[in-house]
Amino acid sequence: MDAVMNLGQGVFGGVWPAVWTLIKIVLIVAPLMLGVAYLTWLERKVIGYMQVRIGPNRVGPWGLIQPIADGLKLLLKEIVVPSGANKAVFIIAPMLAIAPALAAWAVIPFNGTLVLANIDASLLYIMAITSIGVYGIILSGWASNSKYAFLGAMRSAAQMVSYEVAMGFSLICVLMVSNSLNLVEIVNGQAEGRFAGYGLGFLSWNWLPLLPMFLVYLISGTAELNRAPFDVAEGESEIVAGFHVEYSGMAFALFFLAEYANMILVATLTSILFLGGWLSPVGFLPDGMLWLFAKMFFVLVLFLWFRATFPRYRYDQLMRLGWKVFLPICLVWLVVVGVWMMSPLSIWK
Amino acid sequence: MDFQTFVFFFLSAILIFAALRVITSRNPVYAVLHLILAFFTCGGIWALLQAEFLAIAIILVYVGAVMVLFLFVVMMLDINVDRLREGFWNYLPLGAILGILMVVEMGLVLGQKYFQVPAAGAVLPAGVSNTREIAVEMFTNFVYPFELASIVLLVGMVAAIVLTYRGPKASKNTNPNKQVFVKAKDRVRVLQMPVEKD
Numbered sequence: 358m359d360a361v362m363n364l365g366q367g368v369f370g371g372v373w374p375a376v377w378t379l380i381k382i383v384l385i386v387a388p389l390m391l392g393v394a395y396l397t398w399l400e401r402k403v404i405g406y407m408q409v410r411i412g413p414n415r416v417g418p419w420g421l422i423q424p425i426a427d428g429l430k431l432l433l434k435e436i437v438v439p440s441g442a443n444k445a446v447f448i449i450a451p452m453l454a455i456a457p458a459l460a461a462w463a464v465i466p467f468n469g470t471l472v473l474a475n476i477d478a479s480l481l482y483i484m485a486i487t488s489i490g491v492y493g494i495i496l497s498g499w500a501s502n503s504k505y506a507f508l509g510a511m512r513s514a515a516q517m518v519s520y521e522v523a524m525g526f527s528l529i530c531v532l533m534v535s536n537s538l539n540l541v542e543i544v545n546g547q548a549e550g551r552f553a554g555y556g557l558g559f560l561s562w563n564w565l566p567l568l569p570m571f572l573v574y575l576i577s578g579t580a581e582l583n584r585a586p587f588d589v590a591e592g593e594s595e596i597v598a599g600f601h602v603e604y605s606g607m608a609f610a611l612f613f614l615a616e617y618a619n620m621i622l623v624a625t626l627t628s629i630l631f632l633g634g635w636l637s638p639v640g641f642l643p644d645g646m647l648w649l650f651a652k653m654f655f656v657l658v659l660f661l662w663f664r665a666t667f668p669r670y671r672y673d674q675l676m677r678l679g680w681k682v683f684l685p686i687c688l689v690w691l692v693v694v695g696v697w698m699m700s701p702l703s704i705w706k
Numbered sequence: 707m708d709f710q711t712f713v714f715f716f717l718s719a720i721l722i723f724a725a726l727r728v729i730t731s732r733n734p735v736y737a738v739l740h741l742i743l744a745f746f747t748c749g750g751i752w753a754l755l756q757a758e759f760l761a762i763a764i765i766l767v768y769v770g771a772v773m774v775l776f777l778f779v780v781m782m783l784d785i786n787v788d789r790l791r792e793g794f795w796n797y798l799p800l801g802a803i804l805g806i807l808m809v810v811e812m813g814l815v816l817g818q819k820y821f822q823v824p825a826a827g828a829v830l831p832a833g834v835s836n837t838r839e840i841a842v843e844m845f846t847n848f849v850y851p852f853e854l855a856s857i858v859l860l861v862g863m864v865a866a867i868v869l870t871y872r873g874p875k876a877s878k879n880t881n882p883n884k885q886v887f888v889k890a891k892d893r894v895r896v897l898q899m900p901v902e903k904d
Contacts, residue, residue, distance in 0.1 A: 488770025
């Protein structure tokens with residue numbers, strides 16, 4: 358590692374820190390994009406098997422080259438701008454969708470030391486950046502000058518704003534018990550506890566004492582992602598394809614990439630905040646990045662499983678779930694956690 | 707000129723441009739988009755001043771929530787710009803007086819000694835979390851103003867609901883609460899009938 362740093366210092370001189378940061382960004386974004394490509398493959402395969410089909414199986418062995426072929430096809434297709442569309446906003450909207458999905462990765466830790474920017478308020482940063490993602494969807498719906506797209510955008514805006522409230526409250530519970538906004542410290546906080554002392558680390562992670570918040574976060578996360586069963590913004594059978602109905606080629610692909618990159622992001626956040634991040638579930642196995650990836654994979658398969666299992670929520674039921682079920686649960690549990698922390702029974706000292 | 711100064715002037719230029727476009731653009735959606743850009747750049751300048759909590763909070767609250775709802779409303783407006791500009795020259799003197807008054811007031815406030823950046827000691831040592839400091843101040847020294855502000859917000863919210871609530875509708879609205887708790891046995895009756903033989 359030192360040899361690489363010395364070599365870089367010699368070749369680039371003063372700008373080496375900037376170049377080194379760029380290299381680290383590439384090292385995060387490139388595997389992420391590959392992960393996105395193969396997540397689409399996994400989704401088609403998993404849902405295929407759940408529905409007693411085979412899924413993609415023609416391009417390469419087990420259809421493994423299918424995502425590459427899809428990507429190539431989308432790259433070569435023409436981007437059609439509808440004649441009534443607002444051209445500038447129409448082009449900017451997909452960029453606004455993907456930029457936050459990538460920017461959020463700047464503060465994600467992969468283990469205790471491997472993180473691009475270990476800032477103090479990383480949880481706040483994540484909340485702020487992910488809340489910007491909705492603009493891509495709203496603006497694409499507005500700029501398309503199409504009724505279906507506009508309806509999709511309106512639905513999406515209302516949905517994301519409502520579920521962000523519940524999501525924010527569940528994160529507040531996490532930061533109360535961890536006493537920190539830093540993701541690395543949140544994970545390190547989960548390594549301590551009575552069960553961790555017995556070598557049963559997975560019972561000390563946040564998911565158990567904060568079980569209602571874990572469920573609220575997971576479900577609100579699915580809703581924030583516009584994933585089934587909360588995909589009213591796309592709702593194929595109701596509003597064709599919702600906000601991206603007018604998009605084609607790479608502009609469409611950017612929305613797609615953003616959605617799947619966000620899926621991986623929410624899976625990572627769930628793993629870090631509630632499932633102990635890179636901590637090993639049992640005492641006799643070492644901690645490591647592989648555990649984080651295993652947990653992410655588990656949450657991602659949950660998302661796919663949801664999609665193959667549940668029918669789409671009706672719009673009013675969706676709003677009811679967000680405001681009348683999750684919000685009261687969050688408010689009650691916030692008080693419960695606060696009282697618990699101040700009582701002699703507190704497990705977070 | 708060091709790097710920080712350069713970033714400050716760069717962000718300030720964007721901020722001033724965006725703020726000007728908010729009031730000059732003909733399309734209301736463009737105005738809102740430039741307002742979002744202005745908030746975002748403002749957050750950048752605050753981050754430069756080491757106020758990272760405020761910087762993230764303005765993006766989280768204003769860009770992430772308030773402006774989404776704003777955009778939501780503005781998109782559905784059908785504004786005729788020409789009609790809006792009809793009385794421009796009539797209103798100009800009043801508007802100009804108000805504008806000058808605001809500039810003078812802001813100048814007076816910003817000229818106060820509390821707003822001067824202390825030459826030394828302004829740079830925080832590493833490891834001081836400004837989020838924690840703000841929280842401690844808010845819930846100890848400033849707890850009454852803070853609670854008062856929350857009550858004002860609550861009153862505003864209740865007032866908005868009271869103003870727009872028009873009583874229960876007499877339409878065929880469905881109640882999802884009732885629907886969710888419907889059981890099959892409330893609706894379906896299974897009858898046993900003997901098989902007919904001839």
